[in-house]
Amino acid sequence: MKIAIVSIGNELLSGDTTNTNATWIGKKLTDIGCTVIQQITIPDQAIPISNSLAQQCVLSPDFVIITGGLGPTDDDITRKTLFDFVGAESIFDEEYWAILSKRFKRFGMDIPDSNRNQALIPTNGDIIPNPVGSARGSKFDYNGTFLISLPGVPAEMEAMMKESIIPMILEMGVKPKSIKTIRTAGIPESALIEQIALATQKNHGCDIGYYPSLFGVDIRISNPKPDPVRNLFNEISDLLGVSVYGEGKKSFEEAVILLAMDKQKTISTAESCTGGLIGHRLTEISGSSNVFKGGLVVYSNEAKMKLLDIPINLLETKGAVSEETAKMMAENVKEKFKSDYGISVTGIAGPTGGTEEKPVGLVYIGLAQKKGVKVKEFHFGNDRKRNKLRTSQVALNWLRLSLLND
Amino acid sequence: MKIAIVSIGNELLSGDTTNTNATWIGKKLTDIGCTVIQQITIPDQAIPISNSLAQQCVLSPDFVIITGGLGPTDDDITRKTLFDFVGAESIFDEEYWAILSKRFKRFGMDIPDSNRNQALIPTNGDIIPNPVGSARGSKFDYNGTFLISLPGVPAEMEAMMKESIIPMILEMGVKPKSIKTIRTAGIPESALIEQIALATQKNHGCDIGYYPSLFGVDIRISNPKPDPVRNLFNEISDLLGVSVYGEGKKSFEEAVILLAMDKQKTISTAESCTGGLIGHRLTEISGSSNVFKGGLVVYSNEAKMKLLDIPINLLETKGAVSEETAKMMAENVKEKFKSDYGISVTGIAGPTGGTEEKPVGLVYIGLAQKKGVKVKEFHFGNDRKRNKLRTSQVALNWLRLSLLND
Numbered sequence: 006m007k008i009a010i011v012s013i014g015n016e017l018l019s020g021d022t023t024n025t026n027a028t029w030i031g032k033k034l035t036d037i038g039c040t041v042i043q044q045i046t047i048p049d050q051a052i053p054i055s056n057s058l059a060q061q062c063v064l065s066p067d068f069v070i071i072t073g074g075l076g077p078t079d080d081d082i083t084r085k086t087l088f089d090f091v092g093a094e095s096i097f098d099e100e101y102w103a104i105l106s107k108r109f110k111r112f113g114m115d116i117p118d119s120n121r122n123q124a125l126i127p128t129n130g131d132i133i134p135n136p137v138g139s140a141r142g143s144k145f146d147y148n149g150t151f152l153i154s155l156p157g158v159p160a161e162m163e164a165m166m167k168e169s170i171i172p173m174i175l176e177m178g179v180k181p182k183s184i185k186t187i188r189t190a191g192i193p194e195s196a197l198i199e200q201i202a203l204a205t206q207k208n209h210g211c212d213i214g215y216y217p218s219l220f221g222v223d224i225r226i227s228n229p230k231p232d233p234v235r236n237l238f239n240e241i242s243d244l245l246g247v248s249v250y251g252e253g254k255k256s257f258e259e260a261v262i263l264l265a266m267d268k269q270k271t272i273s274t275a276e277s278c279t280g281g282l283i284g285h286r287l288t289e290i291s292g293s294s295n296v297f298k299g300g301l302v303v304y305s306n307e308a309k310m311k312l313l314d315i316p317i318n319l320l321e322t323k324g325a326v327s328e329e330t331a332k333m334m335a336e337n338v339k340e341k342f343k344s345d346y347g348i349s350v351t352g353i354a355g356p357t358g359g360t361e362e363k364p365v366g367l368v369y370i371g372l373a374q375k376k377g378v379k380v381k382e383f384h385f386g387n388d389r390k391r392n393k394l395r396t397s398q399v400a401l402n403w404l405r406l407s408l409l410n411d
Numbered sequence: 412m413k414i415a416i417v418s419i420g421n422e423l424l425s426g427d428t429t430n431t432n433a434t435w436i437g438k439k440l441t442d443i444g445c446t447v448i449q450q451i452t453i454p455d456q457a458i459p460i461s462n463s464l465a466q467q468c469v470l471s472p473d474f475v476i477i478t479g480g481l482g483p484t485d486d487d488i489t490r491k492t493l494f495d496f497v498g499a500e501s502i503f504d505e506e507y508w509a510i511l512s513k514r515f516k517r518f519g520m521d522i523p524d525s526n527r528n529q530a531l532i533p534t535n536g537d538i539i540p541n542p543v544g545s546a547r548g549s550k551f552d553y554n555g556t557f558l559i560s561l562p563g564v565p566a567e568m569e570a571m572m573k574e575s576i577i578p579m580i581l582e583m584g585v586k587p588k589s590i591k592t593i594r595t596a597g598i599p600e601s602a603l604i605e606q607i608a609l610a611t612q613k614n615h616g617c618d619i620g621y622y623p624s625l626f627g628v629d630i631r632i633s634n635p636k637p638d639p640v641r642n643l644f645n646e647i648s649d650l651l652g653v654s655v656y657g658e659g660k661k662s663f664e665e666a667v668i669l670l671a672m673d674k675q676k677t678i679s680t681a682e683s684c685t686g687g688l689i690g691h692r693l694t695e696i697s698g699s700s701n702v703f704k705g706g707l708v709v710y711s712n713e714a715k716m717k718l719l720d721i722p723i724n725l726l727e728t729k730g731a732v733s734e735e736t737a738k739m740m741a742e743n744v745k746e747k748f749k750s751d752y753g754i755s756v757t758g759i760a761g762p763t764g765g766t767e768e769k770p771v772g773l774v775y776i777g778l779a780q781k782k783g784v785k786v787k788e789f790h791f792g793n794d795r796k797r798n799k800l801r802t803s804q805v806a807l808n809w810l811r812l813s814l815l816n817d
Binding site for chain 2 (some may be wrong): 015016017018019020021022025027028029030031032033035041042043044045046047048053057060111112114116117118119137146158160168191251274276278279280281282283284285287288289291292293294298299300301302303304305307310311341342343352355356357358361389390393404
């Protein structure tokens with residue numbers, strides 16, 4: 006199944022926005038066995054849009070996926086150009102307009118007239134519903150090539166691809182590749198590659214890709230047939246042991262929450278430098294209320310004293326960013342919430358606030374549980390946002406590993 | 412100065428790699444006053460490469476910047492195809508081969524024969540030096556369009572752009588555009604457009620782009636000259652009033668923190684469904700410790716009772732997700748932290764946990780300040796992560812607007 010992608014948007018050409026939509030579509034469609042033969046980015050203008058559609062159709066792709074240019078404003082002219090290109094007239098969809106108007110009412114607003122073009126539908130094409138936004142897509146059969154137009158907002162485009170386009174392509178009989186992804190945390194890419202060399206250097210016939218991020222390394226194994234993928238997946242997983250937190254699309258946060266639910270353990274947090282990020286990450290998962298009892302964001306010394314009973318004496322002699330403070334924070338938050346685990350973090354997120362003795366990036370993480378409390382020291386560098394993310398990741402991975410042994 | 416970008420690489424089409432090179436080149440060249448008219452991504456194959464070069468040249472750009480396909484491995488056929496396209500013969504550059512061989516020796520290796528093609532130079536084009544790698548670029552004048560071929564490794568491409576290509580374009584007399592961005596929050600794109608129609612529908616001569624996200628809408632104004640941009644920027648800003656939180660790259664969180672610092676007001680948070688996200692966002696900004704006193708993540712009823720003194724009676728009669736609970740949470744957290752402002756959120760993030768009376772997406776946000784406490788009700792739909800983000804954004808924007816009047 007051959008795919009061409011047309012991305013519309015001046016902001017993509019000017020580099021104000023990175024074209025992650027093309028990446029996302031390329032990945033999803035390659036995964037189900039399609040081949041992306043070309044991708045083109047063009048400005049929000051009628052002539053480039055119709056020219057590029059004509060150019061893509063010369064390549065006879067099965068699908069041209071067009072993203073962008075479906076918003077309510079006047080720089081969005083995709084709909085008109087596309088309708089003209091395929092020779093469709095537009096009809097005003099009163100029913101959809103009523104739905105849109107109601108939606109605006111719910112937010113306490115009158116719907117502006119500029120939204121009217123979002124209710125236009127073509128005479129000879131299909132409408133693709135948008136489960137998360139107001140701009141619907143359209144689909145035309147143009148000389149054997151399906152032209153699909155989707156909005157450029159990533160969440161909307163993704164929802165519509167998942168709900169409508171991918172199922173449609175799968176129904177047309179494309180053969181998905183066999184793909185399995187191993188998700189790991191707490192081990193750097195180079196160490197991971199060494200640890201699995203025994204399995205990867207054999208003649209397994211699979212493609213292997215490594216995708217590192219701040220949260221860990223994903224290993225993607227693919228082959229037209231499922232057996233070699235399953236075998237290599239199992240061998241690598243065995244070699245990596247507890248570094249593996251999940252497979253496929255399972256998120257790290259989900260792995261932690263499910264593990265805690267499985268072990269019937271509850272969690273509370275006392276966050277200083279992360280400011281609530283750990284609680285935020287845990288509560289991204291539906292059902293987290295079963296195990297996450299809550300947290301304290303003790304950003305000031307005053308809050309540490311008042312809410313967590315950290316003695317002023319300790320803060321003055323050892324400092325807010327110290328092993329001793331982290332220890333007491335973890336113990337006390339566990340007590341306050343009567344949870345099985347108490348996580349604490351205190352550190353200097355930066356970029357300012359460091360001293361020679363306590364530089365920016367210094368972080369203490371504490372973990373209290375039934376069998377006692379431990380504190381670890383880390384040095385995460387100068388970047389505030391990365392520090393916060395890394396701190397939350399190390400803390401949650403420590404919790405995960407402890408839960409595994411609980 | 413018109414620019415076309417050709418990105419070569421199967422990994423870009425399959426979505427294994429995001430095309431950040433196109434973003435980088437687009438941004439750098441737009442900033443110095445060029446216009447990127449098209450960008451195309453094609454596979455590592457001779458026919459797509461020569462076809463796309465021909466297509467780009469039809470548009471008569473001043474430059475076609477080609478990235479990728481210059482490595483030593485056999486899937487890299489850009490050089491041969493490009494030389495054929497412009498009718499250049501290749502000569503083997505013994506001198507460069509000697510340099511490359513020496514470089515490999517320094518790393519204790521013999522140079523592989525597969526690197527030989529990196530020493531090929533064209534008979535009728537120029538070589539572009541690579542200060543950080545072994546793959547050099549080339550430059551051809553093809554019927555008045557300069558074809559520039561660069562490696563795909565970002566660090567190498569960037570170094571060569573900075574050292575050779577950008578200076579070359581600047582020397583040809585391109586004039587940097589004047590660009591200003593207005594950042595807004597709390598107003599949907601369509602309403603915003605109506606509100607500024609008085610300014611935008613005049614003959615101002617500027618390009619205007621609208622960039623909506625979950626957090627607000629950015630308005631980007633550009634023109635070759637600074638005066639029209641400044642004038643339109645001021646007019647639009649005046650029409651939008653308090654919806655504008657900043658300009659340029661200023662983040663929303665930064666705007667809130669700086670405003671609170673300016674007004675010398677402190678903030679505390681009581682978060683239920685957002686799980687710490689509001690605190691996390693405030694603490695993304697260096698200096699937030701001056702105004703953010705801390706927060707309580709009261710995810711369970713138990714925590715709401717114990718840490719925030721919400722009476723069990725209220726939770727049982729009105730519910731944790733209710734106007735009354737949100738009100739008391741905001742008041743009590745403000746008291747606990749002795750802050751000027753107390754923000755509370757309580758809601759049903761979803762996707763489960765809703766009832767007919769209290770559906771998923773129902774959120775109450777409370778804001779307590781000296782002059783009293785207010786609560787607002789919202790309905791944010793089914794998606795958990797979006798609900799959390801929207802809730803945090805609405806809460807922080809409400810805080811921002813209140814600080815403005817304080």
